[in-house]
Amino acid sequence: MDLGARLKGRHVLVTGASSGLGEHFARLCARHGARVSVGARRREKLDLLVAELREAGALEARAYALDVTDEASIKSCFNDLAAPLDTLVNNAGVALASSALDTPLADFDSVIATNLRGVWAMSTQAAARWRDEGREGAIVNIASILSARVSGGVAPYAVSKAAVKQATHALALEWARYGVRVNALAPGYIETEINAEFFASPPGQAMIKRIPMRRLGRPEDLDAAFLLLAGDAAPWMTGAFVPVDGGHLVSGL
Ligand SMILES: NC(=O)c1ccc[n+]([C@@H]2O[C@H](COP(=O)([O-])OP(=O)(O)OC[C@H]3O[C@@H](n4cnc5c(N)ncnc54)[C@H](OP(=O)(O)O)[C@@H]3O)[C@@H](O)[C@H]2O)c1
Numbered sequence: 001m002d003l004g005a006r007l008k009g010r011h012v013l014v015t016g017a018s019s020g021l022g023e024h025f026a027r028l029c030a031r032h033g034a035r036v037s038v039g040a041r042r043r044e045k046l047d048l049l050v051a052e053l054r055e056a057g058a059l060e061a062r063a064y065a066l067d068v069t070d071e072a073s074i075k076s077c078f079n080d081l082a083a084p085l086d087t088l089v090n091n092a093g094v095a096l097a098s099s100a101l102d103t104p105l106a107d108f109d110s111v112i113a114t115n116l117r118g119v120w121a122m123s124t125q126a127a128a129r130w131r132d133e134g135r136e137g138a139i140v141n142i143a144s145i146l147s148a149r150v151s152g153g154v155a156p157y158a159v160s161k162a163a164v165k166q167a168t169h170a171l172a173l174e175w176a177r178y179g180v181r182v183n184a185l186a187p188g189y190i191e192t193e194i195n196a197e198f199f200a201s202p203p204g205q206a207m208i209k210r211i212p213m214r215r216l217g218r219p220e221d222l223d224a225a226f227l228l229l230a231g232d233a234a235p236w237m238t239g240a241f242v243p244v245d246g247g248h249l250v251s252g253l
Helices: 020-031 043-055 071-080 105-133 155-178 196-200 202-210 219-230
Strands: 011-015 035-040 060-065 087-090 137-142 180-187 241-244
Touching (some): 011 020, 011 105, 020 219, 105 155, 105 180
Parallel strands (some): 011 035
């Protein structure tokens, strides 16, 4: 089956597309003939991406200033969307490296507000519209291997991503009746802006040695799983948590 072809003509909104994995997913969708909308706070970076996608022949590419922690911003993004949505990719996320005892509550709140509340708020907006319009839809939550296991110094992030996994299951159950599928893609460690500094450090280098496949992921390692969840190739697949991690989640204890 050609997974990429199953994305052709679909309208996909990718949050957090101003860098890293979100930017990669937006390019991937455009390359496979999807209509792409991208949202993030750094509008200028999105405008550059959209210009690049259009130049490369994207069917449609549009940028939206979006802060997933702000309900008004989310509503205005959905109201402004040029066409009905088919797929929402909840990719926006923040990581914060500090031990639990050194983490001010405000920092904990900001990680939860983006990574969990943001996913909830975006998903409920999308699903309510799909239900009211009688349209099917797909949600892809970008979770993490830290949804399922823990690592030191990133507790708020791990807590938020574990909750995203459970939200994926809970929302899949509630929305299956409306034809809305909700799945989670759980990347292992992939080098982007969010973690480049860490992987250059001695603890980061040690962690790479603990990945059974002995290397960091590359964004394109996620492509096949992403296309499966974002398109319509797997219409009976919902509530799934799909790790793509070089075997990190099955590393020996
Ligand atoms: N890289 C990895 O190894 C890895 C592994 C597992 C999971 N993930 C997950 O993958 C996703 C992307 O991460 P990344 O590695 O690509 O990091 P990144 O390069 O730092 O990208 C994060 C994106 O989230 C956006 N964002 C942050 N707060 C936002 C807000 N309030 N509203 C809207 N957008 C917001 C940022 O855009 P603005 O600043 O412009 O708003 C940025 O585009 C995250 O959910 C992350 O947890 C990454």
